[in-house]
Amino acid sequence: MQIETPEVPTAHTQFYERQAVAWEQAEAEFSSRTWPFLIVGDVSQWARTWLPAGLVDASPAELDAAYVRGELPYIPYAPYARFTEAVIAKAAEDGIVVLPVPGRLTSTYVHRDDVTERQIAKGYGLHVADSAVLEIRSAAGVIWEGELGSSEGSRLHGAAAIERIVHQVIDTFAHVRPFLHYAWDKDHQPNTRPRQQ
Secondary structure, X not given: OOOOOOOOXXXXXXXXXXXXXXXXXXXXXXXXXXXXXXXXXXXXXXXXXXXXXXXXXXXXXXXXXXXXXXXXXXXXOOOOOOHHHHHHHHHHHOOOEEOOOOEEEEEEEEEEOOOOOOEEEEEEEEEEOOOOOEEEEEOOOOEEOOOOOEEOOEEOOHHHHHHHHHHHHHHHHHOEEEEEOOOOOOOOOOOOOOOOO
């Protein structure tokens, strides 16, 4: 007589089962509301109110460098937050950009060249503050390298560049899709120990 032993789920099997449950929760949260990303003010005028006099004609690269050096008093440098993300956060804080829910808008994915594997475009996402599983990703397009802060191939400067950056990023959210937030299972990943309380 042969005795069957019950199959013991592996850590990977348990991980994928938890992931399926988390994905169902994320999809339900996504479907439960609408996701309008809005610009409700004059971005160029807003940018002129905080842009230092020495940077009114700065290119996007110069604005980025000034941000990293801490030369933008109203947008202090934050490690791991790119200039674009800091500008969008400031615009949301000041009511120029209205996010559909509280959260942090950041670049969340990239497209790479098939041959060189260099980053050629960025996509953005919103980490939803009141959800442990849901991230909203832009689905209306990506911003190609060299395009940020430009208009039809021409580099813009100062407040015009900031206005273009805000519009470029928010416009990618004309269509959105749900995504599973990267930290949904941080305490239960295979081959790692749970965090100590």
